[in-house]
Each structure stands twice: as C-alpha cells, then as structure tokens.
Amino acid sequence: MSLFDHKMRDLHELLQKKEVSVSDLVDESFKRISEVEGKVQAFLTLDEENARNKAKQLDEKLAGGDSTGILFGMPIGIKDNIVTKGVRTTCASKILENFDPIYDATVMQKLHNAETVMIGKLNMDEFAMGGSTETSHYQRTFNPWNLDYVPGGSSGGSAAAVAAGEVPFTLGSDTGGSIRQPAAYCGVVGLKPTYGRVSRFGLVAFASSLDQIGPITRNVEDNAYLLQAISGVDPYDSTSANLPVPNYVEQLTGDVKGLRIAVPKEYLGEGVQASVRNAILEALKVLEKLGATWEEVSLPHSKYGVATYYLLASSEASSNLARFDGIRYGYRAQGAENLIDLYKKTRSEGFGDEVKRRIMLGTFALSSGYYDAYYKKAQQVRTLIKQDFDKVFEKYDVIVGPTAPTPAFKIGAQIDDPLTMYANDLLTIPVNLAGVPGISVPCGFDNGLPIGLQIIGKHFDEATVYRVAHAFEQATDYHKQKPQL
Amino acid sequence: MRNTIAFASIGSFFSEKCGGEIMSRISKEQVKHVADLARLSFSEEEIEKFTTQLDAIIGFAEQLNELDTTNVEPTSHVLDIKNVLREDVAVPGLPREEVLKNAPDHKDGLFRVPSILE
Numbered sequence: 001m002s003l004f005d006h007k008m009r010d011l012h013e014l015l016q017k018k019e020v021s022v023s024d025l026v027d028e029s030f031k032r033i034s035e036v037e038g039k040v041q042a043f044l045t046l047d048e049e050n051a052r053n054k055a056k057q058l059d060e061k062l063a064g065g066d067s068t069g070i071l072f073g074m075p076i077g078i079k080d081n082i083v084t085k086g087v088r089t090t091c092a093s094k095i096l097e098n099f100d101p102i103y104d105a106t107v108m109q110k111l112h113n114a115e116t117v118m119i120g121k122l123n124m125d126e127f128a129m130g131g132s133t134e135t136s137h138y139q140r141t142f143n144p145w146n147l148d149y150v151p152g153g154s155s156g157g158s159a160a161a162v163a164a165g166e167v168p169f170t171l172g173s174d175t176g177g178s179i180r181q182p183a184a185y186c187g188v189v190g191l192k193p194t195y196g197r198v199s200r201f202g203l204v205a206f207a208s209s210l211d212q213i214g215p216i217t218r219n220v221e222d223n224a225y226l227l228q229a230i231s232g233v234d235p236y237d238s239t240s241a242n243l244p245v246p247n248y249v250e251q252l253t254g255d256v257k258g259l260r261i262a263v264p265k266e267y268l269g270e271g272v273q274a275s276v277r278n279a280i281l282e283a284l285k286v287l288e289k290l291g292a293t294w295e296e297v298s299l300p301h302s303k304y305g306v307a308t309y310y311l312l313a314s315s316e317a318s319s320n321l322a323r324f325d326g327i328r329y330g331y332r333a334q335g336a337e338n339l340i341d342l343y344k345k346t347r348s349e350g351f352g353d354e355v356k357r358r359i360m361l362g363t364f365a366l367s368s369g370y371y372d373a374y375y376k377k378a379q380q381v382r383t384l385i386k387q388d389f390d391k392v393f394e395k396y397d398v399i400v401g402p403t404a405p406t407p408a409f410k411i412g413a414q415i416d417d418p419l420t421m422y423a424n425d426l427l428t429i430p431v432n433l434a435g436v437p438g439i440s441v442p443c444g445f446d447n448g449l450p451i452g453l454q455i456i457g458k459h460f461d462e463a464t465v466y467r468v469a470h471a472f473e474q475a476t477d478y479h480k481q482k483p484q485l
Numbered sequence: 486m487r488n489t490i491a492f493a494s495i496g497s498f499f500s501e502k503c504g505g506e507i508m509s510r511i512s513k514e515q516v517k518h519v520a521d522l523a524r525l526s527f528s529e530e531e532i533e534k535f536t537t538q539l540d541a542i543i544g545f546a547e548q549l550n551e552l553d554t555t556n557v558e559p560t561s562h563v564l565d566i567k568n569v570l571r572e573d574v575a576v577p578g579l580p581r582e583e584v585l586k587n588a589p590d591h592k593d594g595l596f597r598v599p600s601i602l603e
Contacts, residue, residue, distance in 0.1 A: 102583045196564050209562040238569035239562065307546040318523060325524070327596050332589035339601050343524040356525055360516070360535060361542055363523040377549050379559030384552065386560060418538060419545055435563030459563075 003028045004168040008222040011168075012070050015062060022062065022073035022117065026055040029075045029119050033166045036485045039147055041139050042161035044080050045088050046120040051075070054117045061115075070225055071114035077170040079158050080121040081128055082213065083202040084108055087118070091204050092136035093126045095324050095331045095350030105202020106237065107171060107213050107230045114229045119167050122157030126352045127321065128178055128206045130154050131424045134415050135354040142411070143185060144483040145449055149408040152182030158216045159186040163483060169217050169226055173203055175210045176309050177404070177428025180440040183216055184403035184452020187442045187481070189223045189469070190216040192428075194460045195435035196241035198227075199234035205320040207313035208239075210432040219479055220441065220470040224248035227462060243460060251463045252470040257291030259468065260396045266302040267401030267427055267454075276402045279444030279451040284400065286475050287468070294400065299388040304381050305430040306422055310358075311365050311378035312433075317355075318362030324350065357418060382433050389434040393458045398468050402427055403440040403452035427454060437462045441469045442478035450478070510547075511540050 003011065003025060014020040030048060037043060058073050067073065078084060081091045083101035085108070090096045104112070111118070125135040133141045133156025141156045143149040144164040151160040155172030159182035162170055172179040174192035183190025191214045198213045205211065215226035228249070233242040263284065268277050284294050326332035326346030333345035351359070365374035392399060404424055414421045431438040436459055443453035453472065457465035473479050516536045520527055527535060581594055590597040 099587055102579060102586060195562070196566075235571070239564060239566060241564065241566075301552075304549055304552065307549055310542065311546055311549075322524075326589060327598055328584075329587035330589070336599055338599050340524070342599050344526040347524055348526045351525075357535065357538060357542075359523050359525065360519055360539055364511070364515075364519045364539065364543070367519060367522060374543075374546060376559055377554060378546075379561060380554035380557040381549050381552060382560040383557050384554070386563060419541060 002032065002165050004165050004218070007219055008070060008074060008168070008225050011074065012072070015067060015073055018062070021055075022058040023052070023055040025073060025075050026051050026117055026119070029167050032164070036144075036164050037166065039142060039485060040144055040160050040164045040166070041141050042122055042157040042164065042166060043077070043120045044090060044092065044123050044138055044157070047087050047118055050087075051117050051119050058115060058117070067115075069114050071111070071116050071229055074116045074169060075119050075167050076111060076116045077119050077122050077158060077161050077167040078108070079124055079155050079170070079172045081124060081173055081204040082107060082171060083204065084118065084121065087121060089121065089204070090138070091127045092124045092138055093351065093355070094137045095346070096329075097331055099329055103202065106199035106234045108202065110230050122155070122161055122170060124157055125154035126355050127204070127317070128154040128173055128175055129317070129354050129358055131177070131181060131421055132409075132411075132414065133157060133182070134411065135352055137352055140411065143408050143449070144485055145187060145408070148410055149449060150185065150411050152185035152404075152408060154178040154182075155190070155216065156182045159183050159188055159190060162186070162188045162216050162218060164485060165482070169215065169222060171213055171230070172216050173211055173213050174432065175207050175313060176432050177425040179214045179216060180403045180428050180438055180452065180454060181424060183440040185408035185450065187450030187478070187483070188216055188218055189220055189439065189441050189479070190214065191223055191227060191439040191462070191465070192431065192437060193227060193231065193462060194241075194437045196239055197231050197437070197460065197462065199232070199237040199240045201234055201236035207316035208320065209316060210313060220466055220473050221249060221252060223439070224252065224466045241460065246463050248463055248466050251467055253467060254471050254474055256287060256468055256471045259287075259292040259398070261287060261292050261294035262297040262392045262396035262399045263294050264299040264302065264392075264399060264401055265296050266299055271405055271426075272402055273406045273446070275444075275446035276404075276406060276451050280400070280402050280453060283443045283453045283472060286472055287400070290471055290475060292468075297392050297396070299392065299430065301381065301384045301388050302426075302430050305385060305433060306426055308378045308381045308385065308433060309425070309429040310361065310422060311374050312382065314358040314362035315365045315375050316362070318359045318366065321355070321359055326350070354418070385430050386434045389430070389436055397464055399456040401454050403454040404428070407446045407449035407451055431456055435459065437465050439465050439469050441473055443472070443476070444478060510543050511536060
C-alpha cells in the first residue's frame with residue numbers, strides 16, 4: 001500500500017498525529033518515481049534536492065506544532081508551462097530549453113504560502129498544443145494503464161503522474177480539454193475551473209481567452225481542496241474574477257436529490273464509441289438512484305466547436321507566441337545575418353511542427369483580407385455556442401456527458417493527422433468557449449482503459465460540479481482502481 | 486459522429502488530384518507570405534506539407550459559413566469585465582541582472598542583437 005492511497009485529509013491527520021512526516025511523503029514520491037518513471041516518463045524536471053530540503057524545514061515546523069493548513073507538506077507536481085522561480089520551465093519546447101524563470105506564477109505563490117512541496121515539472125504537448133503529449137520536444141509520456149497508449153494531453157504528464165502514484169496532486173492547464181481529456185484517459189479527476197476563477201499570471205500563454213489552470217487528483221475531495229487554495233482575484237491578472245471563493249469541500253454533501261441534469265444529445269451522438277456511451281448511461285442511472293433526474297437537451301452549435309476553437313485558439317497563439325524571438329530568453333539560432341533572419345531561424349529551429357501549424361493558421365486567420373471571414377466569424381459562432389449553454393442552464397443545474405468520444409488511443413496513431421487529433425476535443429472544447437467549469441471523473445473501463453464522465457456547471461458554480469462528481473464517486477469504485485505497473 | 490466523418494472525407498481529399506494539381510483553398514505563395522508574417526521559414530518540402538494541411542484545416546473551418554451570424558455580437562472573452570483600472574503607483578521592477586539572466590546574448594546591461602542597419 002502506498003501512502004498516496006490516503007486522501008489529502010487523511011494524510012493531513014497522519015501528519016498532525018506525527019505518524020507520518022513530510023519527509024516520508026516526499027520519500028514516497030521519489031521512491032515511486034524511481035520505480036515507475038522509466039516506464040511512464042511523466043516528468044521533465046525533478047526538483048529532488050529542493051524538495052527534500054523543503055520537507056526537512058516543514059518537519060521542523062511540524063515538530064513545533066505549526067502546521068495548520070490542509071495542504072501543509074503535500075507533494076505536488078506542476079505542468080511545465082507554469083513558471084517556477086529557479087526551476088527550469090520549458091513548455092516542452094526546444095525554444096525554452098534553458099529557461100530559468102525569475103518569478104513564480106501566482107498559483108505557485110499560493111502553493112508556497114500553503115506550504116506544499118514541489119516534486120518536479122511535468123511533460124506536456126509543446127506549448128499545450130496537442131491531445132496526446134506526443135508533441136513534446138523532449139519525450140513521450142505513456143499511459144500507466146497500458147504503456148502502448150497515450151496519456152492524453154496536453155497535460156499528459158500531470159495526469160499520468162497521478163495515475164501512476166508518483167505524486168498524489170498535480171496542476172495542469174486546460175485550453176480546449178487539456179486537463180479533462182488526459183484525466184479521462186488516465187482514470188483520475190481533473191477540473192477546468194470557470195474562466196477567471198484562477199489567476200493565469202505565470203501560465204505561459206497559449207490562448208488567453210480560454211486558458212485556465214486546474215487541479216488533477218485521485219479523488220474529488222482532494223481536487224476541491226486544491227482548487228480552493230489556488231483560486232481568487234489577482235492584481236497581476238485583470239481577467240481573474242473579483243468574487244469570493246466558496247468552501248468547496250464543505251459542500252460535498254453527497255446529496256443530489258432533486259438535481260436537474262441535462263444530457264446533450266450531441267454528446268451521445270454516433271461518433272461517440274459505444275463503450276463510452278454505455279458507461280455514461282450507466283453513470284446517469286447511478287445519479288438517478290441518488291435522486292437526480294435527467295433529460296435530453298440540445299446544444300445545437302456543438303458541432304461547430306472544433307472549427308471555432310482552432311481558429312480562435314490559433315489566432316491568439318500566433319500573437320502570444322510572437323514573444324519567442326531569441327532575444328530576451330530561450331533558444332537563439334546561430335549564424336543569423338540580420339535581426340529578421342535571427343527571428344526566423346530561431347523560431348523555425350525552436351518550435352515543433354504542431355506549434356508552427358497553429359501559428360500559421362492563426363496568422364492566416366488574422367491577416368488582412370481574411371480577418372472577418374475567419375477570426376471574426378469564429379468569434380460570432382463562439383457567441384452562439386455560449387448562448388446554447390446559457391439556455392440549458394436556465395432549466396438545469398449541470399450538463400453531463402462523456403469527456404472524450406473514445407478511451408485513449410495508441411501512441412503514434414493520430415500524430416500525422418491533425419484533424420482527427422482535433423476531433424478528440426469535440427466534447428471538451430465548447431466548455432472552454434463558453435468559459436464554464438467542467439470536471440472529468442472516472443466512470444468505467446473499456447479493455448482496461450479508463451473512461452471519463454464530464455460534468456459541466458454554470459459560471460463560478462464549481463461547488464455544484466464538485467458535489468455531483470463527489471456523490472457519483474462515493475456511489476462507485478472506479479476511482480479506487482489502480483493501474484498495474 | 487458527423488464531424489469525424491467530415492474529417493475522414495477531408496483526409497481523403499488530400500490525395501485527390503485535379504488535373505495533376507492538388508485542389509486548394511490556399512496557395513503555396515500565400516503560405517510563404519503567411520510564414521513571412523509569422524517570422525517562420527520553411528523548406529520547399531515543408532511549404533508543400535503546410536499548404537496541404539492548412540488547406541484541409543481551413544476547408545474544415547469553412548463549415549462555419551453554414552451559420553448565419555448577421556447581427557451576432559462577437560465574443561472575445563466570456564467575463565463581464567471591461568477595463569480594469571488601478572492607481573498608477575510606481576513600484577520597483579525586476580532587477581536588471583535577473584532580467585538579463587536568460588538572455589542568449591547581452592552586453593553592458595543590454596540585450597545584444599545582430600546589426601539592424603545595413
């Protein structure tokens with residue numbers, strides 16, 4: 001049995017009772033990493049020396065009776081697009097191969113204040129562009145449930161590390177499904193918060209109107225504790241919402257009596273694999289048994305989500321990634337003749353194909369003569385997609401469906417086919433476009449590969465999303481199953 | 486799923502030839518122009534590949550034209566936030582040595598770049 005089979009609250013109690021030390025938790029993490037990391041390859045950077053020193057400091061504090069916060073001493077892994085002062089942050093790109101951040105992201109500040117221990121930085125698709133973690137410049141990450149399969153992406157390292165028991169808690173980021181889809185593929189719990197719930201300061205920007213940082217954990221309660229710690233308004237991010245952060249854990253009552261669930265028919269349509277559809281229908285039965293009711297609804301513009309997303313996200317990315325020019329930080333190409341040549345050489349050598357493809361698409365969509373036809377058109381369709389959600393939420397408390405149309409696919413199966421790869425995000429993308437919160441929780445298996453249940457809530461209503469996810473989790477035991485590594 | 490079927494048909498569209506030339510919505514010349522705007526450079530072979538792939542993606546995106554969006558306001562982001570203002574208070578910036586730490590080349594406290602003027 002691993003210490004990480006305990007949930008955060010129990011680990012906290014063990015620390016309080018001095019039955020376990022922070023160093024024990026950190027040891028557990030590095031022990032497991034030494035056992036399985038060769039197979040999983042979730043981490044890009046391990047910060048072992050700092051982690052062990054921090055653990056010792058915290059143990060001294062603990063001995064002095066000074067350890068009140070629930071996150072005190074908890075080992076955590078961080079996606080490598082969140083800047084960590086003094087710890088290399090690459091976004092899994094060659095262009096940031098030696099980037100040593102000089103400040104901490106706001107979420108890192110908050111985690112430091114909560115006295116967590118950072119174990120290391122996690123692999124991802126390059127600049128979070130991808131759904132399989134295969135576009136990482138550095139390494140592939142393998143699905144702990146079956147090493148021939150992808151862990152999903154872009155937060156593939158964050159999900160795989162939790163599933164493999166290397167760390168119990170991680171942060172990922174989600175622009176079109178990058179927390180929820182890998183959480184589904186790896187059989188763990190991942191939440192994308194409402195846009196504005198968590199500060200994006202220090203999250204290397206991909207598509208600024210869609211990006212959100214969120215937690216990946218083994219269970220819903222841990223996830224809620226972590227979100228609680230990283231949420232809130234931030235003067236460094238003017239899109240962070242100035243709203244109080246509720247006590248999420250307090251609201252995990254297990255009670256969903258009278259809850260009104262909407263199930264979009266587009267989310268159980270013909271392209272959704274039968275095993276996935278069946279798992280969702282079974283999950284709905286569980287929720288019904290708990291006293292909720294569900295009805296079929298329509299999100300009629302869902303099918304336009306993928307096209308809308310790729311135009312908008314790529315446009316924003318083409319602008320955001322202009323900063324990587326080889327001047328102030330990161331990789332610089334050799335042998336450039338002049339400044340323009342330096343930019344071109346640096347960017348062409350520093351970025352991988354998927355990143356270039358999206359920069360090209362975005363630059364095209366924003367270019368003179370095409371802006372109205374592509375970029376503005378997509379912004380207008382975004383309005384229609386958002387209105388679909390607004391309308392459903394007038395009558396229902398949550399929307400439920402699959403997180404992804406299929407379980408994980410084989411490594412290499414889709415990497416040369418961008419459009420098929422993009423289709424995996426069909427059911428997660430509309431949530432980012434509408435800016436609402438969504439969670440993926442384990443709800444079944446197909447040939448040993450996990451299936452994820454997606455629960456989507458109203459703006460800033462993570463509390464209800466968590467309550468439903470938790471009630472479902474308590475009534476089932478999918479989250480208790482672990483991969484054999 | 487309808488979208489998956491659409492993707493598949495776009496996939497087969499790659500290989501369809503029309504009078505020996507691949508049908509396209511975007512030309513190689515346009516791709517070269519966009520690459521220049523994006524400060525990227527590609528080999529001829531890469532230009533071929535990106536032209537085909539971008540063409541397919543743009544073709545896929547054109548499904549949005551099925552929708553009438555007359556008088557629909559564009560959404561740039563979902564929050565009801567407009568301008569966020571604060572007092573203009575001077576605070577210390579990042580120390581210069583720190584800022585230069587990650588620069589590939591610097592001299593006398595400045596970033597160094599190749600000559601800009603011929």
